């Protein structure tokens with residue numbers, strides 16, 4: 001049966017979300033690309049439909065806004081098969097140190113990463129529970145586990161750690177309804193999220209400390225997410241998958 005995977009923040013051309021949408025489409029999912037950047041969402045959906053021959057929809061969605069989330073999911077439900085998977089991928093980061101962070105910046109980081117994941121999940125989970133099937137994957141980060149030290153500062157690390165508790169509690173609650181909830185915690189992946197602000201010397205020092213000798217790729221992350229979304233992955237829930245080339249073994 002064809003089902004839809006909803007991926008937030010999947011507009012970004014070099015991002016983890018778009019790669020994940022491609023991998024899920026290649027596995028036969030219909031795909032809904034939700035992004036605050038509407039042209040990018042539509043571009044991604046067009047690219048995915050053409051590449052994989054699946055139904056794909058690109059929809060504007062600001063995940064921090066409940067009204068926007070509701071409008072986006074209403075459009076998805078009208079245009080695509082039933083929603084079977086949700087990847088809460090939309091996220092922003094900032095390297096600001098705690099003694100310099102403003103209240104506004106703290107709130108903005110939490111709004112996109114935490115409230116966004118909450119609002120989209122809140123909108124999607126009731127339908128999954130009614131249908132008795134769901135796969136939810138939240139994008140955490142190695143920063144949550146090791147307390148930053150990659151790029152993101154305290155606000156980002158705290159927000160990504162909140163998603164681990166969110167995932168685990170939700171896994172416990174929604175398991176009996178046929179829904180799995182897991183997290184992935186990538187290390188440094190070369191995308192546009194750092195907006196070119198990662199110092200090359202710092203990056204080289206980090207790579208020197210990664211057993212696999214390189215930074216992560218978007219497909220490294222997309223493959224794990226797609227694995228967790230398979231119907232067959234029904235006995236994996238409340239788990240955090242580290243995708244960091246061995247840079248944080250714990």
Ligand code: NAD
Pocket residue numbers: 008009010011012013014015016017034035036037040061062063064088089090091092093112116139140141142185186187188189190191192193194
């Ligand atoms: P990216 O910047 O390439 O993509 C993020 C996407 O989210 C963009 O398309 C952006 O438009 C969208 N977005 C931002 N705010 C939004 C909002 N309010 N509503 C809807 N969409 C919004 O980033 P990426 O590196 O692909 O990151 C994807 C996820 O992976 C994020 O949650 C990030 O924190 C996480 N992550 C990334 C890395 C890394 O090293 N790149 C490491 C660990 C975790």
